Amino acid sequence: MIQSVLVANRGEIACRIFRTCRDLGVSTVAVYSDADASALHVREADAAVRLPGAAPTDTYLRGELIVKAALTAGADAVHPGYGFLSENADFARAVRAAGLVWIGPPPEAIEAMASKTRAKELMGIAPLTDVTAVTEADLPVLVKAAAGGGGRGMRVVRDLAALDAEVAAARAEALSAFGDGDVFVEPYVEGGRHVEVQVLADTHGTVWMLGTRDCSLQRRHQKVIEEAPAPGLTPALRSRLYELAERAARSVSYVGAGTVEFLVADEVPHFLEMNTRLQVEHPVTEAVYGLDLVALQLRIAEGHPLTATPPEPTGHAVEARLYAEDPGAGWAPQTGTLHRLSVPGGVRLDTGYADGDTVGVHYDPMLAKVIAHAPTRAEALRKLAGALERAAVHGPVTNRELLLRSLRHPEVVAGRMDTSFYDRHLPDLTAADSGWRTRWAPLAAALADAHGRSRFGGFRTLRSQPQLKRYRGADGTEHEVRYTATREGFAADGARVLAVAPDRVTLDVDGVRREFTVAAYGDGRVYVGQVALTPLPLLPEPTARQEPGSLLAPMPGTVTRVADGLTEGARVSAGQPLVWLEAMKMEHRVTAPASGTLTALHATPGRQVEVGALLAVVEPTPPSPTPQEPPAVQEPTSREEAPA
Structure with a gap:
């Protein structure tokens, strides 16, 4: 029996695995980089071991240090989580060689499926590894890293002239992320849906197909919203997906939890890869099947058999990934203090952060996963949207509003979304909000601030002449607010003030009572519900001077490369990539x-x-001067004016 588990991972997944271990009575060991010394997964573990290393992004890739940490802490098993070393066959072998239980598939299965090209060959598909053989007739194509996943090392190519540059970029990113720069090319399926099958297999030959998931809502080939089961699949297509998934699992004698991924278009499934690990989106499958996949992973690792058939699924589940990123600014990751993260009850929250934690630059920007389960798909979508709408997320800019609008979008509600959804709808999904919350939030902030600043906590100590406050919204919009303190309370244009406290304001707007919660933090930012506001001085500050043409870092990160041959004095073209930054597991081009x-x-x-x-x-x-037309020759009007 497993008594103590070290999780070779961090953040949300480590906290998730620790939760199951506590339920089973299994003690937990965390590992951490210097950047994670005070992280939630370290605080929640029964024991924690520091992993030395100068680069925080590389620390969790040091398999020999993790094995040593497990032995030092007295763990008898290692769970790899997902990402980092979770699909590294050499790491699995090292864990076993140290006499520890490996909570994952056999190293041979990992090795066979780790290379996407090898995986395709096992499925009878011939991958195109010679990228020079691509012709115009093959376009569009997808350049993909042979190792790794998570959208790293992937590029869509629609123009043959851009192929070499995109292949070079994919190779560089794959080498940086996975230590392997091999890439291959496959047809890019336009308008396809990303559908996957959850597999669970024991050491006794039983393989479960735990339904389908739809993960079509993606940005940069990384999933944003997932659901189970995948909507709108015909029985024939579902059976075909199960058949292919089982073939993939049995072809490598798979053991444990794994996921087989497909692109589906016109009722035809196109095999993508098999992920030999637990997936980020596994909670939606757990909700529908009433299972704990982590607990089952531990049981399988202990040699226990699965039952002949899995339980029957019930209802529908949807998961949204809450990221610290700005979708309207190229999905740029955001950093800073997460002052508060609170989601109403009735939904599941998986997170690696607590109030007051810092969101840094070194790791994935996902703050949390919010999962809703309900009898029907429509109810699950509504439940999740309602929870996100009422959630308090105070800190870095997030994609919360994008998630809300996505869940309520007609295409998503109808189950007609595909992987190009955000390419087509991003401008609408990130447009400035003009609803009543945004409109009246500055007034609520000003009134709460005025109440809190009064000497005795009451409006009667404030001056009675009209007061002015200025705020800037998260989208850069500036707001001016005017109000007056009277003996009866506060008065404001356009709304009747019913009640004011430092943390709550009640307004009557056009006969409708509106409640606003207000929270202010040391960094100066004020949150009225989900509306973030920054107080501004009453007189606008002079605009800072900046050289025209300056390229500024859009986020904190590391410069990974500079365009080949780029030196001062070089001629460049508009839109030409000049510098590449890496932040939070993403590469960003500065053009x-x-x-x-x-x-x-x-x-x-x-x-x-x-x-x-x-x-x-x-x-x-400088723009070329507009050619000037020669002066018009005036036609003579009389003999005297005619040329001699």
Whole structure:
């Protein structure tokens, strides 16, 4: 029997596995980088071991240190979680060689499926590894890293002239992320749905098919919203997916939890890969089947058999990934203090953060997963949207509003979404909100602040003349608010003030009573419900001078590379990628804002930069003067005016 488990991972997944271990009476061991010394997964574990290393992003990839940590802490088993070393066959072998129980599939199965090209061969598909053989007739194609996942090392190519550059970019990103720069090319399925099958197998030959999941709502090939079961599949297509998934599992004598992924278009499933680990989206399957997949992983690792058939599924489940990122700014990851994360009851919250924790630059920007389960799909969507709408997420900018609008979008409600959903709808989904919450939030913030600043906590100590407050919203919009303190309370244009306290304001707007919760933090930001506001001085500050053509870091991160041959004095074109930044497991391109001359280059590979750091300066090429027409020759009107 397993008595103590070390989780070779961090954040949300480590906390998730610890929860099951506590329920089973199994003690837990965490590992952590210096950047994670005070992280929630470290605080929740029964014991924790520091992993030495100069680079926080590499620390969790040091398999020999993790095995040593397990032995030092007295653990007798290792759970890899997902990401990092979870699909590393050599790590699995090292764990077993140390006499520890490996809570995962056999190393041979990991090895067979770790290479996407090898996996396709096992499924009878011939991958195209010679990227030079791609022709116009093959377009569009998807360049993919042979190792790894999570959207890293993937590029869609629609123009043959761009193929070489995209292959080079994919190789560089794959090498950085997985230590393997091999890539291959496959047809890009337009308008396809991402559908996957959850597999669970024991050591006695039983393989369960635990239903389907739809993961079509993605950004940068990374999932945002997932659900189970996948809606709208015909019985024939579902049976075909099960058949292919079971074939993949049995072809490598699979053991444990795994996921077989497909793109589905026109009722045809296209095999993508098999992930030999637990998936981020596993909670929706757990909800529908009433299972704890982590507990089953431990039982399988102990040699217990599965029953002949899995339980019957009930209802529908939907999961939304709450990211610290700004979808309207190219999905740029955000950092800072997470002052508060609170979601109403009735839904499941899986997170690696607690109030007051810092969201740093080194790891994935996912703050939490919110999961709703209900008898029907429509009810599950409504339940999840309602929970997100009422959630308090105070800190870095997040994708919460995008999630809300996505869950209520007609295509999603009808189950007609595909992997291009955000490409098609992002402008609408990130447009400024003009609802009543946004409109009246600045007034609520001003009234709560005025009440809190009064000497005795009451409005009677405030001056009676009209007061002015200015705020900036998260989208950059500036708001001016005017109110007056009277003997009866506060008065404001457009609304009747019913009650005011430092943390709550009640207004009557057009005969409707509206309640606003208000929270202020040390960084100056004020949150009225979910509306984030920053107080501004009454007189606008002079605009900071900035060289035209300056390229500023859109986020804190590390410069991974600079365009080949780029030096000061070089000519560049508008939109040309100049610098690549890596932050929170994503690579971001910084492009030339205009055609011109590179007059300064401050970015060098390996340099750590803060948001707003000057990376380069491009002096735009001045517009060519408009050719002037020669002066018109006036026709003579009389003999005297005619040329001689």
